[in-house]
Amino acid sequence: MIPRETDRGVDESRLIGEVRAGRTESFEYFVHKYQRKITRVAYRLLRDTGEADCAAQESFLRAYQNLGDFREGSTFETWLTRICINWCKDRLKRRRLVLYFHQAPPEQEEESGPREIAADTEPSPERRAMSRQIRERLRTAMESLSPRQKTIFVLKHFEELSIPEIAELTGLDSGTIKSHLFRAAHKIRERLKELRKS
Amino acid sequence: MSKGNSSGREAHLTDADFFTLAMPPAGEPEALPRHLSECLACSRQFSEWRSATRELANEGMDSLRNRSAADWEAMEERTIEAIRRLRRPKPRLWRWAMAVAASLLLFALAVPLRHGRTSPHAPAAPAQTLSTQDQADDALLRDVARLARSEDENSRLYREIAPEPSAAEEDRL
Numbered sequence: 001m002i003p004r005e006t007d008r009g010v011d012e013s014r015l016i017g018e019v020r021a022g023r024t025e026s027f028e029y030f031v032h033k034y035q036r037k038i039t040r041v042a043y044r045l046l047r048d049t050g051e052a053d054c055a056a057q058e059s060f061l062r063a064y065q066n067l068g069d070f071r072e073g074s075t076f077e078t079w080l081t082r083i084c085i086n087w088c089k090d091r092l093k094r095r096r097l098v099l100y101f102h103q104a105p106p107e108q109e110e111e112s113g114p115r116e117i118a119a120d121t122e123p124s125p126e127r128r129a130m131s132r133q134i135r136e137r138l139r140t141a142m143e144s145l146s147p148r149q150k151t152i153f154v155l156k157h158f159e160e161l162s163i164p165e166i167a168e169l170t171g172l173d174s175g176t177i178k179s180h181l182f183r184a185a186h187k188i189r190e191r192l193k194e195l196r197k198s
Numbered sequence: 199m200s201k202g203n204s205s206g207r208e209a210h211l212t213d214a215d216f217f218t219l220a221m222p223p224a225g226e227p228e229a230l231p232r233h234l235s236e237c238l239a240c241s242r243q244f245s246e247w248r249s250a251t252r253e254l255a256n257e258g259m260d261s262l263r264n265r266s267a268a269d270w271e272a273m274e275e276r277t278i279e280a281i282r283r284l285r286r287p288k289p290r291l292w293r294w295a296m297a298v299a300a301s302l303l304l305f306a307l308a309v310p311l312r313h314g315r316t317s318p319h320a321p322a323a324p325a326q327t328l329s330t331q332d333q334a335d336d337a338l339l340r341d342v343a344r345l346a347r348s349e350d351e352n353s354r355l356y357r358e359i360a361p362e363p364s365a366a367e368e369d370r371l
Contacts, residue, residue: 028278035274040262049261057277064281127246134250135257137213157221158255178223185223189214196213 012076019067027064034077035060038084044154045088055091059084074168082169085151092147141191149184156181209233211240216247 010029018026035056042055062083063070070079145153148170155166156177163174170177211219211233219230234241328336 024281027281031274031277031281035277036262036270039273040259043259043262047258049258052262053273056273057280060277061280061284064284130246131250131253134213134247135254138217138251138254141217182223185218185221188217192213192217 013072016067016070016076019064024064030063030076030080031060034080037077038080041081041159042084042088044158045085045151046091051091055084055087058087062087078168082171085155085169089147089151092150137192137195138188140195141188144187144191145184149180149187152177152180153184210237211243213247216244219244220247220251 012030015026015029038059039052039056042059043049043052046052046055059080063076063080066083070076142150142153152166152170152172155161155169156163161169163177166172166177167174172180211231215231219234234244
């Protein structure tokens with residue numbers, strides 16, 4: 001019997017072994033458990049619901065077809081996410097889509113002061129317009145990032161993953177991840193300055 | 199951050215500054231400049247940046263969040279169906295093509311064998327129409343067919359096909 005995705009203590013290694021042995025039905029557990037999360041990650045990167053669904057499905061298919069390459073040192077979730085990220089990166093390379101990234105500041109950054117005056121009020125049409133302009137400038141600035149930089153940026157600031165987690169997902173070392181993050185931020189800042197001048 | 203202006207008062211923050219504060223590269227919160235607590239305009243602007251980036255993050259996510267459980271199950275079923283298709287046997291057309299090709303191959307192999315075999319009831323082929331090589335091939339095929347037909351005769355046939363070497367030949371070998 002295939003375990004339910006909500007079951008606790010499911011031995012995923014055992015299920016992978018079963019799939020490898022030809023019991024393909026066992027793979028359904030992974031689909032039920034991870035499809036939503038993978039779709040969400042893909043959406044963060046691609047910003048298109050249809051493409052995110054496609055990316056998720058393709059990731060599962062690739063994982064199924066290449067299950068022999070899966071190493072026990074990693075979790076299936078990490079491995080699957082890596083497959084999805086690579087798929088999305090390829091997609092981004094092809095279409096060079098504008099991505100939207102950002103990081104919502106941690107709650108503890110909230111400080112007393114004049115900022116709260118504005119934050120506590122209901123957004124007026126004027127503020128909404130301003131917010132729209134900021135988003136537009138950010139979108140434009142982020143066009144300057146390479147697909148890899150965008151991916152790392154999203155994972156850090158959007159998925160709120162730690163640098164070691166990003167390193168595991170992308171196969172890069174932590175130093176490289178930090179370097180990409182700094183370069184990405186630098187590019188965006190420079191682009192924002194140009195936009196301001198223009 | 200932007201430096202102070204000539205009047206000694208710090209200049210207003212720029213978009214680049216707001217971006218750095220809202221999305222610090224290393225993920226660690228940047229120290230907020232003192233100007234931010236003194237300038238209401240910049241403070242408001244920073245607030246706008248934070249909310250804008252937050253909105254940006256959630257832009258479009260509602261379409262996924264608002265998906266019903268049934269919708270998600272349908273998506274999962276679609277994926278599972280795609281995986282099932284992967285493990286299914288090749289399409290029937292391919293199997294038919296394989297069967298036809300195999301039949302043709304067997305036929306092509308069987309025809310020369312049948313023509314090459316000499317039936318005891320069939321009239322012998324005129325020797326003059328076959329070359330020496332063809333006759334030798336025919337003889338070989340006949341021997342092979344006889345071997346296949348009768349195991350009892352094996353020892354005799356082997357002797358006929360490959361006679362025991364004479365003592366002189368053994369010495370020479």
